[in-house]
Amino acid sequence: MIPFIDVLLGTVITSFSIIILASFMALMMDFLFPSFKKWTRMILFFIILTVALKPAFEHFILIRDIAYSVSMMFIAVYPILTATMIAAGGAFSLLNFQPAMLLFANGAVVLTEKLLIPLLTTALLLDVGTRLLPDVPFTKLAEIIRTTLIGLVSAVVAAYSIFITVGGTMSWALSGLASEPLKELVQQNIPLIGSFMTESLGSIGRYSSGVSVFVGGWLISSIWTVALVPSMKTLLTALFYRWTAALIEPFADEDITGLLDDIGKTLFVLCAISFLIAFAFIYTALFSVILIKLLTTMK
Amino acid sequence: MARDGLMFILLQIIVVFLLLLLIAFVVPKLQSLLYTSIFFIVLFYLLTTVIFPFGRTFVRLFESLPNPFAKLLIGSAILFLLSEIISEHIEEAGYRSLATLSHFVIKITILLLWVNQTTNLIEILSSLITK
The missing domain is CATH 1.20.58 (Methane Monooxygenase Hydroxylase; Chain G, domain 1)
Incomplete structure (x- = not known):
């Protein structure tokens, strides 16, 4: 497990130690060449942009690619699913499946790919622009974009959980008493999207615990892992940005810590979006598995 | 060792300064020309003895950066x-x-x-x- 995490986060940790070292270097340069101070700041900014934007953009591209492949998967699977559903007939009354749900999930992924990620990138670039040219600030605009996206995503997830729980076959297997303090802890400690995370995880769990009767625990847990690894990676990277900002605050410029903080915030929103995709993915994967199981055992 | 070297350099600079004062007194017409040449000699001397070695140290110090x-x-x-x-x-x-x-x-x-x-x-x- 440790090498796995190392592979996952190795590059991220490297780039953050580079940021810390670079701000030390800038400190020394400021002492030696005070007339060069303005440019030292610019160059530090520059180093941080090249080094720090890379993991952030990698995550953007990662999530975009995942969204793309998941939407392709929907397009490929949807006709087969509906056709076999009609063929299977009564078997699906077991699950109270709504075909609209699948379309809905597809719609969410297309929305992510075409609208959410470009908007988020815009917010990030607006932040960078603000820090580069403090005379032309766009902080409010970036903030509005981020809060709108969070609102949109949580609305979609709320709609999902309504769709799922309306069916009535799913019940939340974990005892509420045991998970409540844990939920509270997550909500308190992850800024912006903590409560959203616990809620969406809860509704995914509610769905898959109902389904586990058909599918089996190990398959569910592997689907969960596959779907949630990108989100978890994004979340950890976002937390790293915030930690780095906190670490270098005493000796670095206000601008640089602010920029790192902003990138962190944007990545939190990206993490929320990737939860949406994970949600859609889990739904489709589980559904296909159930379908295959039903079709093979019905005979 | 390094501190002794730096003290020696400081002494050299003071000697140069005294030399310049002397030039201003003896040949006031040639002052700017001589000042310029002595200035550049001192500049290159300092570059080779202090500034470039420091630059190398600095680069070695932050070797791990990209x-x-x-x-x-x-x-x-x-x-x-x-x-x-x-x-x-x-x-x-x-x-x-x-x-x-x-x-x-x-x-x-x-x-x-x-x-x-x-x-x-x-x-x-x-x-x-x-x-």
Whole structure:
């Protein structure tokens, strides 16, 4: 497990130690060449942009690619699913499946790919622009974009959980008493999207615990892992940005810590979006598995 | 050892200063010419004994940073400082426009040093635009 995490986060940790070292270097340069101070700041900014934007953009591209492949998967699977559903007939009354749900999930992924990620990138670039040219600030605009996206995503997830729980076959297997303090802890400690995370995880769990009767625990847990690894990676990277900002605050410029903080915030929103995709993915994967199981055992 | 060397350099600078005062007293007509030549001799001496070794130490200190950055930063800062000193010197002699020109040219040189890095950054940014 440790090498796995190392592979996952190795590059991220490297780039953050580079940021810390670079701000030390800038400190020394400021002492030696005070007339060069303005440019030292610019160059530090520059180093941080090249080094720090890379993991952030990698995550953007990662999530975009995942969204793309998941939407392709929907397009490929949807006709087969509906056709076999009609063929299977009564078997699906077991699950109270709504075909609209699948379309809905597809719609969410297309929305992510075409609208959410470009908007988020815009917010990030607006932040960078603000820090580069403090005379032309766009902080409010970036903030509005981020809060709108969070609102949109949580609305979609709320709609999902309504769709799922309306069916009535799913019940939340974990005892509420045991998970409540844990939920509270997550909500308190992850800024912006903590409560959203616990809620969406809860509704995914509610769905898959109902389904586990058909599918089996190990398959569910592997689907969960596959779907949630990108989100978890994004979340950890976002937390790293915030930690780095906190670490270098005493000796670095206000601008640089602010920029790192902003990138962190944007990545939190990206993490929320990737939860949406994970949600859609889990739904489709589980559904296909159930379908295959039903079709093979019905005979 | 290093501290002794630095004290010795300080002493040398004081000797040069005294020499300059003496020149101003003995041959006032040749003062600016002699000042300039002595200044450049001292400048190159200090460059080879203090500034360049320090630059190397600095680069070694920040070796773990991505390769060109530490070198580029210290290099461009030293270049900027030198250009500032030289153009100030020219300005003191009364050739202000020449001073501005030399400083400007050095600035362009420094920017050219950074072209590769700028290209990288712009490529990262434009990879988002072209889809």
